[in-house]
Amino acid sequence: MANKPKIAVFKFTGCAGCQMELLRMVDEFPELLDRVEISYFKMAKRDNLLGPYDISLIEGSVSTPRELKEIKEIRKNSKMVVAMGDCAVTGCVPSIRNWIPQHESEELVYEDTLVIGSFRPLGIGEYLKVDYDIPGCPPDKNLILGFLIKSLQELRVYHRPHSVCVECKLKENVCLLTSLMQPCMGPVTRAGCDAICPSGGRVCEGCYGPMNDANPEFLAESFKECGLNDDDISRKFRKYAGLTKEFFKEASKL
């Protein structure tokens, strides 16, 4: 009991969807709870411990002074810090506002902006060293589980560097981009979702962020052939991961 690894789950600027995905592990909970201690998890527990932690899973981006202070404290108290989901990795959908002056966003929503302590959301890697990224909006529960199983055994976690196309091909789907001329983000998007969208007749929107060695310029050209204009193309890249070095150039053309 005493030496079980301590796991902490924290929520920052985000929607709680990653924690909800974590809570989908109903079949795995009993065995998992035999092997780890959940030290901190506000959405599940009233008595939470203030560290130290072996693994801290962080959901959400950083967008307030309070969060900035907290995330640094967590880094100090954790052996391993994990960005769980796109908000923590890239800023995700809320980062679309990073192209809008902060005061404009604030004035549109609130009458009194003096009391709003908020800045543009960025992935946690902007402010501290992150040991591992779990991509996805949300990450499939099996990615989170796979990470936990491997890291608890101190094994290297399999980090799928390839594109959604690989998973899509394995399912023998008709290619939406080349055969049906639909603007699919699959060729530049990191795998892990099992290609759910193209398998159900919908183009990939890129919700796992960029794959390794993505070639967004080339894909943007293909999107023109699908009939998209420059603004449409830029919006595609300015969605889940517009701030990443891979997508930033295309995302900034709007």
Place this chain on the structure above:
Amino acid sequence: MKSIKTINVDYIARVEGQGALAIKLDPDARDVKFKIFEPPRFFESFLVGRKYDEVHELTSRICGICPVAHQVTALRAVENAIGVEVSQQTKDLRKILALSAFISSHVLSLYFLTTPDYFNHESVISLGQEHPDLLKIGLKLKKLGNDLGDVIGGRAIHPVYAVVNGFTHIPPRKQLDSILKRLIDATNDALETVRFFDSLKYPALDSPSEQIAISDDDQYAVNEGLMKSTKGLVAEEKDYRKFIADKQVLYSHTKASTVKGRGSFLVGPLARVNINFKQLSENARAVAKEIGFNPPQLNNPFDLIITRAIEVVHAIDECIELIGRIPLKKEDTSHSFQPGEGFAITEAPRGMLYHSYKINEDGLIESADIVPPTAHNAKNIENDLKQLVETFNDLPIDDLTLKCEMLVRAYDPCISCSVH
């Protein structure tokens, strides 16, 4: 100087999102603040300039517990704006998707977030170690809700197959049949859930409030209906802003809603069961009667918990009915487009949800207006807390603090959503 007794909870546990309580107990200076420090994400700002057909995909990300509600509401508001009328099959699939989210969200709230308080436990983890059997039904039902969401939406959290004017993927009959068997099997579990939650002892709080839900004579209203209140308000969705106001509260990132000229109100399962009791499934009405629930029950917000359980029974029954009749035909989602303004009100698991959009001739969003359930409830939660600390003012401070938290958890607030 006389010190004023206070309750301070700097981060409320076992609710979604980041909120705090600051309550001054002194009768002469009583003050209740439900402080939501969840960071704002400014969806209404960055939606401007986005394409109409991605609004449901983006607004899904407002909430990880009720993504379906935001998707369906955004889809309907956009479709109303651009003049698209969807098929009955699409309406039915969206209803199953919404009900699947009711099942998983309600069961999460009931078994994982609520029960520990009533067994003197800090969490479902410690409770489960002592009483593993207690949670078995909850785990099973939650999985069922999520799996049903996966089948219809591609994935339960931020579903992908629901789009403007339909679904890109219609599940094969075989897949639905296997989940249908599990739903039928779960009917009894849901009834047992109502009986179990009826057996718990809730604080006797007398704090009546106006309650609002959407309503439809022909079905239990979830994705569309007329807005109705227990004080006689009846309005179409396009007139929402004529009746409901919201105002920034300086200590919270969530704006607080009121009925214009009246005050705070309650939304959620209790409001729905009270207003739409006739439209509940037979099983749900029967078990409500069995445990002595007599609508309308307007006085105790803790009744939100038992009505949440009653709705699980209904959700399972209606899913069984819908799956039985749905034709599962492949549909063409292409559609015509006209610029315009559209409105939609739906019921998220936690209550009434409003979206409206103005869309220009290029198909881009010009303005967005979103009011989630917990913004609707925020002021009512404070009023109930005030009543609660008055009613139980003789309790030791730790016990009273726990009671305040229990009240907030009865509302099952969705705090990220409320800030958005």
